[in-house]
Amino acid sequence: MSDRFDRGAEWFDAVYGEGRGRGLVEQQTGRAQDLARFGVEFNFGDLYSRPGLTLAQRELLSLASLVTIGGLEPQLRGHTRGALHVGCTPEEILETVIHVVQYCGFPKALNAIRVVTDELVLQGRDIPPALGPQP
Template identity: 45%
Template sequence: MPSDRFERGQAALSRIHGHVGEGVMAALQDIAPDFARLIIEFPYGDLYSRPGLTPKERQIATLASLTTLGHAPKELKAHIQGALNVGCTRQEVVEVIMQMAAYAGFPAAVNALLVAKELFAEVDTATRNAG
């Protein structure tokens, strides 16, 4: 039986990532269903659902963190899309990543910018094909 945390998490995940987030959770079901549930409940049900920061502000913080990690390109790509979904502009995404060069180094920022470039191209292609 889903908990309130789980339901809040599902709503936040859907708001930020749409169907892409559901796909990630589904991919984990056969190997680590408890981990998939924890991802929905903790970061999305508890943290992303808190008052105090807007969804856009939370995505900016997440982009900064993933950029500085420098080793999570899949997650960074998903959160760049999430940032766009909650109102960040492409320029804001690029600026956040560039700012991280001062803290994580140029290689981390370059890698993150290349992830953003790839995602932006995919969005543009999907938009052209939909129209």
């Protein structure tokens, strides 16, 4: 592996836990290992390692992007876990989903908030109560 991969794996591990960067590559088969390695090198070695944003800010931005794109539930679950791991609160994560409804629309935001809420529960986190009146 390269220095670029090692740098990426270090940042990946900071978000997801020790050994996860190498584990992502190792769990793939054949050419899929190349794609996973590219992801670790580029996404984490080149982008996450840049100055100017905290890991928590990067994870909230990743969540916002995934919600806006839609249809990326496995990645949304993974980045929800990553956001928790780097110190984001359930409230920050859920408010990120709510905030992007103005850009992506209600269907994508409603689908995403279900995925995120389910993952938060799975991770043993309390779900903040609704702020508005109940129907």
